[in-house]
Amino acid sequence: VLEGTCPFGGNTIGGAYTSKPTLSDWYPDRLRVEQLHRDGPAANPLRDFDYEAAFTAIDLDELKAEIKQFLTTSVDWWPSDYGNYGPQMIRMAWHAAGTYRIADGRGGAGQALQRFAPINSWWDNGNTDKSRRLIWPIKKKYGSSLSWADLMILTGNCALEIMGFPTTGFGGGRRDSWEADDATYWGAEWIENSNPESFDAMVMRSDRWTGEPGDADYELQQPLAASHQALIYVNPEGPNENGNPGDSAVDIRITFGRMAMNDMETVALIAGGHAFGKSHGKVAADKIGAPPEIAPMEAMGLGWKNPEGPGFAEYTMTNGIEGAWTPNPTQWDNSYLENLFGFEWEKFHNPITGATQWKPIDPTAPKTPDAHIEGQMNDLMMMTSDIALKVDPVYRDICEQFLADFDLFTREFSKAWYKLTHRDMGPKSRYLGPEVAAEDFIWQDPLPSYDGPRLADAEVSTLKQAILAAGVSVSDLAYTAFSAAVTYRDSDKRGGANGGRLALAPQKDWKVNARTGEVISALKQVQATSAAQVSLADLIVLGGCVAVEQAAQAAGVTVAVPFTSGRVDATDEQTDVAQFEWLAPVVDGFRNFVLPEFSSISRVAPEEMFMDKAALLGLSAPQWVALTGGLRVLGCNHDGSSTGIFTDRVGVLSTDFFETVTSMDYEWAKVDDEGLSFAINDRATGSKVYDASRNDLLFGSNQQLRAVAEVYAGSDGQERFVHDFVEVWDAIMMADRYDVKKG
Ligand code: HEM
CATH class of the missing domain: 1.10.420.10 (Peroxidase, domain 2)
Structure with missing residues (x-):
């Protein structure tokens, strides 16, 4: 009892860190930007662990034999039905994979999210807690070399096999998540389930x-x-x-x-x-x-x-x-x-x-x-x-x-089970182990194989010169490269620049990509006249590198934008048009794109969808801010409009966007009832200076994003901004390069 306090109640503890109410209880409609940093490295006890090396070192036959042995060995605390845990393990694996949805690629077996709320507590997942606990001895034995996510699917396969069913294969490589997913939209009415x-x-x-x-x-x-x-x-x-x-x-x-x-x-x-x-x-x-x-x-x-x-x-x-x-x-x-x-x-x-x-x-x-x-x-x-x-x-x-x-x-059934359990893993190059099916399936968004040499530095320089000489603007080059890469989503690892699918249906026909057609034609010319063998996919990305380097130079900062060749061009036969259509954006704040029907079909604000996309790209808040501010001054609006282009030096990688959103020289006014468009007026004269969307003003209105914008708007911000922009640009361009990166 502290001196001076009443021993019978003066020291009652009413709350601790995270006790309710917390911020989102007070302000439920706030944009929870901090969600971008969920399940980050700090939460991961294995952040420096090479899972690929560890998993591939396992003797898969031996592991499978142990799982199969366990499946027919009943334990007292949860005896098996019919003396065989197989069926309950198939259900566990199916429920792990079956949360997948193609609209945003979220859900699925990939991260073992069945271990965490809310999924672990869904009524439909009743007693899957017992299934996971039953296989803990196997998980324990193999430790970090075998993720929960891989073990759950592998156990489902073993269960099918001991009951006489021929599986198509198994690819390992799923990395577990380390905390509950508090942000995925699972729909309304969850839950009053304490009762x-x-x-x-x-x-x-x-x-x-x-x-x-x-x-x-x-x-x-x-x-x-x-x-x-x-x-x-x-x-x-x-x-x-x-x-x-x-x-x-x-x-x-x-x-x-x-x-x-x-x-x-x-x-x-x-x-x-x-x-x-x-x-x-x-x-x-x-x-x-x-x-x-x-x-x-x-x-x-x-x-x-x-x-x-x-x-x-x-x-x-x-x-x-x-x-x-x-x-x-x-x-x-x-x-x-x-x-x-x-x-x-x-x-x-x-x-x-x-x-x-x-x-x-x-x-x-x-x-x-x-x-x-x-x-x-x-x-x-x-x-x-x-x-x-x-x-x-x-x-x-x-x-x-x-x-x-x-x-x-x-x-x-065998093919559908393979698809069900691997659908969210992305390119086949992510699959590990000796049981990966040899066949390519269209749902894997297959790419032609390429094991030729990388472009030599001299060849890259020559190609850059050729791109510069092709008469395409910095703005269009950057727009096209970004449009190729931005389809990537970290949820199911689909999309991205590799494959050059920006030039194929359905992507080439999306309204948001209208600006890219002529650029692609020009790049195809460069490709046709190049002495070096280069894919269109690589040229699209290289065009972006050239544009960003030029724009940085114009802002007074010399940078080399990293470029890793080796991309390949997919064919129409390798592209499932209907399945790619799901990647078409409804809102893409990066390119200031909002589908015209959006407000009538959606209950969410454009900026929420914008953040959804930032999350799918795997961006942190600072990366999101740097990328958007850079795209704006590069003139990367889908329709070439000036909305949000808060600069009179388009094509210069300046900090003008950040200076505008943090400046008190302006006042901001709604120009429609819905609050989708805004005018930025000179505070002194009252005259309009810029047009803006919600996806622009977000960076001055949201406190967390504004804090980052202030860093770049500061007098010492220019150089930092260019470097941060180049870093995030490269990360986006490389997001789908599972042929060269791990994970
Ligand atoms: C069990 C529903 C699709 C595999 C069950 C159970 C329900 C159910 C209610 C009983 C759970 C229990 O009380 O233990 C459904 C519905 C489906 C569906 C509504 C879709 C229309 C599937 C699929 C698979 C599957 C696609 C796998 C490919 C199983 C297995 C069991 C089971 C193996 C038996 C589990 C055991 O013996 O413990 N299902 N299911 N189900 N389900 Fe499904």
């Missing part, structure tokens, strides 16, 4: 949908891919738990489509996955304890405590639906489809949990052995989402093909 009674509320739909299934305008909000909050894809009981298989099929098509799966892949995955294992619904949901993130401390990271019996084995409660799909749940065979189509199914409510599920009407339908009680045989089970495959005409047709040709089904 287990609200489990139902968690799986209800939110305003993420417009319309109802069957309506022409039925649509799921972007960038979401799951139909309900806290689920991976769709509710097994149908939309809003309505038990309607037709409606369920509509949701499945939309949500699996957002996962970049077509109808064939979707059917293969669902029918293939549910050839294994069972669903668990032996205890009412309201008796189940809190999920891992908010479970009591003594639960030590586990959640969903089940009070019935020992809380596992024949008492297991996960989803609420009870039963197995096939008579042989640990064997790869075609009995899922044979029984789905061989019998009529009737809907009923699970008597314990109330969940909607289906059983065969025909009493002669095969039974399935109980997972734990010796000698007990149970009815087969289907979910509403399984019956959906039978009622939707297109899914039905595919099922019939699979029924008639089990090898086709096996091949399609």
Whole structure:
């Protein structure tokens, strides 16, 4: 007790660092720029670790043999169903990968985010905490050489293999995240889940949908891919738990489509996955304890405590639906489809949990052995989402093909599983280990292989001269190089300048790229007349280097912008137009681009989308500021307009942008009701000096970004700015160069 304070309460502690309320509780609409620095090196205990070297040193055969041995060795604290952990591990791997969504490339298995909230506590991930804990001894043995993310997918593969399924391959190389992702948009209505009674509320739909299934305008909000909050894809009981298989099929098509799966892949995955294992619904949901993130401390990271019996084995409660799909749940065979189509199914409510599920009407339908009680045989089970495959005409047709040709089904499921589990890894050059499939798949955005020499310094100099002589402005060269590189997203490692896809459909036709067509033609001329072999992709980037060097020189700073040749040009055949269309920007603040329809389709402000893109590029706040300020003075607006170009020396890498946004010589006024456009007026004369967008004023209005802008606007800022700009420019140009960088 401190001297002078009341011993009975004067020293009550009301809060500690991070106790609520914190900044975002007071100002919920603030732009959380600090999120750009989440999961950074400071959070990573392995930041200096060479994962590639460590993983490739593992004897993969030996590791797989150990995993397979474990899968059929039951432990007492969570005994396996049917004496085989395989099915629950397939589900763990599928749920790890299945959060992926193509709209922003976020989610997926790549970082083992299933370990952290909110994903670790989603109702749909019930008992995956046990699956991960079960494989901890293997993780422990291999330590840092085997990431959780790789182990989870590899265990899924091993599980499939011991049950007779031929997998297509396995590529390692996933790097774990080290903290919860507090910024990904998973949709509204998360969560009042400290109260287990609200489990139902968690799986209800939110305003993420417009319309109802069957309506022409039925649509799921972007960038979401799951139909309900806290689920991976769709509710097994149908939309809003309505038990309607037709409606369920509509949701499945939309949500699996957002996962970049077509109808064939979707059917293969669902029918293939549910050839294994069972669903668990032996205890009412309201008796189940809190999920891992908010479970009591003594639960030590586990959640969903089940009070019935020992809380596992024949008492297991996960989803609420009870039963197995096939008579042989640990064997790869075609009995899922044979029984789905061989019998009529009737809907009923699970008597314990109330969940909607289906059983065969025909009493002669095969039974399935109980997972734990010796000698007990149970009815087969289907979910509403399984019956959906039978009622939707297109899914039905595919099922019939699979029924008639089990090898086709096996091949399609094997390929779709490989895609599911590797979709978010980016270029194949990131895959590690001896089991990487030799075949190139179109979803990998393949590139032609190149093992020729790098350009010699003299050749680079000659090419630079040729580019300068081609009569293209600094502004256009920089714009084109940036436009090639900016498609990169660190989430699923897609996009980027390599491949030269800026010159191919669909990118060449995007409105935002209209300025690049003529530049590309000029660069193709340079390529055609060059003595050295050079790809268009390299020339586009080199054009950017030339432009930045010229602009820096004009600002009085001499710099050499790094250039690493070796890029290749992809072909139309190597480019899946529909899958690339997802990379088209809705908002790109760097190029002052906002899709005209944006304000009517979005509930978020342009600057939030701008920051979303900055995050996808992997930028820090200082990098974001330097890059934008530089692009503005380089004149890199998509339409060549003067909005945000706060300089009368376009093409000079000056600090004029920062000086303007920090200057009190101006006042700033909205020019439309929505507050999308602004005028910057001279405070003394009242006359307009510049036009601006939200994506310009952001750098003076947001306190964190302004603080960085002040550094560059300071009297000692010019040189620092040029160096910082060159550094971030190079980082963007090299973002996709997994052929030369690690990670
Ligand atoms: C289990 C739903 C797609 C593999 C389950 C369970 C549900 C479910 C509710 C029971 C969980 C439990 O109580 O333990 C769905 C829905 C899907 C879908 C609605 C999409 C329409 C898939 C896919 C795969 C898969 C694509 C893998 C390729 C499995 C496996 C199990 C399972 C192996 C058994 C787990 C065990 O035995 O512990 N699924 N699933 N599912 N699912 Fe799915």
